[in-house]
Amino acid sequence: MDYFSGHISDLIEQLSSLPGIGAKSAQRLAFFIISQPEEKAKRLADSIVSARQNVRYCKCCCTLTDAELCPVCASPKRDKSTIMVVETPRDLAAYEKTGKYEGVYHVLHGAISPMLGIGPDDIRLKELMVRLASGDVKEVIIATNSSLEGETTAMYVSRLIKPTGIKTTRIASGVPVGGDLENIDEVTLLRALDGRTEL
Numbered sequence: 332m333d334y335f336s337g338h339i340s341d342l343i344e345q346l347s348s349l350p351g352i353g354a355k356s357a358q359r360l361a362f363f364i365i366s367q368p369e370e371k372a373k374r375l376a377d378s379i380v381s382a383r384q385n386v387r388y389c390k391c392c393c394t395l396t397d398a399e400l401c402p403v404c405a406s407p408k409r410d411k412s413t414i415m416v417v418e419t420p421r422d423l424a425a426y427e428k429t430g431k432y433e434g435v436y437h438v439l440h441g442a443i444s445p446m447l448g449i450g451p452d453d454i455r456l457k458e459l460m461v462r463l464a465s466g467d468v469k470e471v472i473i474a475t476n477s478s479l480e481g482e483t484t485a486m487y488v489s490r491l492i493k494p495t496g497i498k499t500t501r502i503a504s505g506v507p508v509g510g511d512l513e514n515i516d517e518v519t520l521l522r523a524l525d526g527r528t529e530l
């Protein structure tokens with residue numbers, strides 16, 4: 332028996348397909364959205380569609396952005412000779428929030444995970460190697476998470492870079508094991524960055 336109208340059920344189903352949203356949260360969100368003025372619901376829907384249509388990958392670092400180059404890559408103030416490799420745009424945002432990192436980034440969009448069938452070709456590694464081939468890069472800081480996948484990726488990336496002779500460092504393991512970079516406070520992030528060691 333259906334307790335809800337078809338439209339509500341559909342909305343709940345769509346919302347519960349989002350990561351981290353269970354059936355209960357989806358119901359709560361659906362009823363909240365319906366309780367709002369139509370104008371507000373429309374703004375939410377429009378912002379989803381417009382983000383999906385207009386957001387693209389930065390031509391240089393592969394993070395998500397509105398323009399051809401993201402603000403970090405486009406800034407003349409950033410040190411293009413230091414590249415920090417992170418897993419997601421959220422990790423990039425975490426480091427940007429500290430306001431202390433002056434280099435640029437490379438966003439892999441994931442990590443190598445043999446268990447989940449994610450290999451080196453499934454993340455943005457080729458794009459990183461193309462950037463390194465330009466010859467202007469002096470250091471690559473590997474800031475993948477300290478999870479098993481993050482460590483596997485760090486090891487793989489460092490081996491890939493080794494033959495180029497470019498200095499490769501790994502952020503200190505002050506970052507809690509399995510911890511997402513975005514959930515770590517700025518002080519811990521900066522300590523991990525300062526304490527990085529050469530691989």
Ligand code: ZN
Binds near residue numbers: 391393400403405
């Ligand atoms: Zn960029």
